[in-house]
Amino acid sequence: MLIPKTHPKAASLYIREKLVKGYRSGLVIEEGLMAHGRGEAFDYLIGEKTSKNALRALKEAAKLLLLAKSPVISVNGNVASLCPKEIVKLAKVVNAKIEVNLFYASEKRKKTIAGFLKRNGAKQILGVDPRFSRKIPRLDSARRIVDKRGIFSADVVLVPLEDGDRTIALKKLGKKVITFDLNPLSRTAQAADITIVDNVVRGMRILIEMSMKLKKKKLVADKFNNKKNLSQALVEMNNNLRRISYA
Ligand code: ATP
Ligand code: MG
Numbered sequence: 645m646l647i648p649k650t651h652p653k654a655a656s657l658y659i660r661e662k663l664v665k666g667y668r669s670g671l672v673i674e675e676g677l678m679a680h681g682r683g684e685a686f687d688y689l690i691g692e693k694t695s696k697n698a699l700r701a702l703k704e705a706a707k708l709l710l711l712a713k714s715p716v717i718s719v720n721g722n723v724a725s726l727c728p729k730e731i732v733k734l735a736k737v738v739n740a741k742i743e744v745n746l747f748y749a750s751e752k753r754k755k756t757i758a759g760f761l762k763r764n765g766a767k768q769i770l771g772v773d774p775r776f777s778r779k780i781p782r783l784d785s786a787r788r789i790v791d792k793r794g795i796f797s798a799d800v801v802l803v804p805l806e807d808g809d810r811t812i813a814l815k816k817l818g819k820k821v822i823t824f825d826l827n828p829l830s831r832t833a834q835a836a837d838i839t840i841v842d843n844v845v846r847g848m849r850i851l852i853e854m855s856m857k858l859k860k861k862k863l864v865a866d867k868f869n870n871k872k873n874l875s876q877a878l879v880e881m882n883n884n885l886r887r888i889s890y891a
Contacts, residue, residue, distance in 0.1 A: 656684065656692065659726065659845050666725025670756045673748055676722045679805065686826035687843050689881040694850060697876040698842035704868045705802070705822045705838045706738075706854040711863055712800035712820075715740040716770075720747065723804045723844060724757045728764035730848040735766070737855045740802070743794035744771040747807050770794035780813050788813070795819075803832070804844045811835045824848075828877040839870055841877040 647657045663680050666672040694702075709715050717731055717740050724731070724744075735742050742761060744754045751772075758769040770776070770791040778796040780788040790796045801814055804824040808831025814821050815835055823836040824844040833839045840847050 663725050671725045671760055672721040680722060683826040689884060691884055694842050694846050695880050697873050698840055701838050701840040701873055702850050703854055705840060706851055706858050707863050707865050708800055708820060709738040710855060710859055711865055714798050715800040716794045716798040717742050718745045718795060718801055718803045721757060724760055726845050727848045728761055732765040734852050737852055741794050742766055742769055743791050744769055806832045808832050828874045837870060838868060839874055
C-alpha cells in the first residue's frame with residue numbers, strides 16, 4: 645500500500661504497515677495484530693506524541709538499564725517487526741542481552757524472529773536454544789520457558805508490549821521490570837516497576853538517546869513512583885479528551 649506523506653495519519657499507517665509486513669513474513673501472529681489495535685486506540689488518547697510522564701519514565705528506565713548487572717531485552721513478534729534496529733542499538737548502548745520470548749510460543753516463529761534480528765545487526769539472540777531453557781515457576785506451559793543465560797538470571801528485564809501474567813511472574817521472581825505499554829490500565833502497566841506509556845516506535849528511539857547521554861554521567865537510581873506516573877498518564881489522557889470535547 646502506498647501511503648501519501650501528507651496523509652493526516654501517515655505515521656500511524658507506516659507503523660501499521662510494518663506490522664502487516666511482519667505478519668506476512670511470519671514474525672507476528674493474528675493476536676499480535678489485535679494487540680496493536682488496542683495500542684493504537686490509546687495512542688489516539690495521548691495525541692500520538694511522547695508525553696511528559698513518558699519522558700520521566702524513559703529517563704528512569706535508561707538509568708535502571710545502565711545500572712543493571714545483567715539487563716535483558718525481551719523481544720516478541722510485534723516489537724521485532726516495529727523496531728529491530730532500535731533493539732540492537734539499545735542492547736549495545738546499555739550492554740544488554742536480547743532474548744526472544746513469545747506469549748504464543750512456536751519454535752519456528754522464534755527462529756524467524758532471531759534471524760530477522762540478526763539481519764538487523766544482532767550478534768547473539770537468546771531464547772532459541774532448548775539446551776538453555778529454564779522454567780518460570782507457577783506459569784503454565786510454553787509461556788514460562790526462559791533462557792538460563794538471559795531472563796532467568798537477569799536483574800532488570802525490559803519487556804515491551806507484554807502480557808500481564810508474565811509480567812507478574814517476572815516480578816515474583818524478583819526481577820525489576822520495565823515495559824512499554826500504551827494502555828496505562830493493563831495488568832502489565834500496573835505490575836511493572838517502570839511503565840513507559842508511549843508507542844514503542846517513538847519511545848525506543850528516545851530511550852537510546854537518553855541512555856547514550858546518561859552513560860557518560862555518574863548515576864544513582866531515584867525512587868520512582870510508577871503508580872503516580874501512571875495516574876498522571878491517565879490525567880493527561882483525560883485532559884486531552886476534555887480539551888477536544890470542549891473545543
Ligand atoms: P495485560 O495482559 O497486561 O492486561 P492485555 O491483555 O490488554 O494486557 P496484551 O495483548 O497482553 O494486552 O499486551 C499488549 C499490550 O501492548 C497492550 O496493553 C497494548 O495496548 C500494548 N501495545 C500494543 N501496541 C503497542 C505499541 N506499538 N506501543 C506500545 N504499546 C503497545
Ligand atoms: Mg494479556
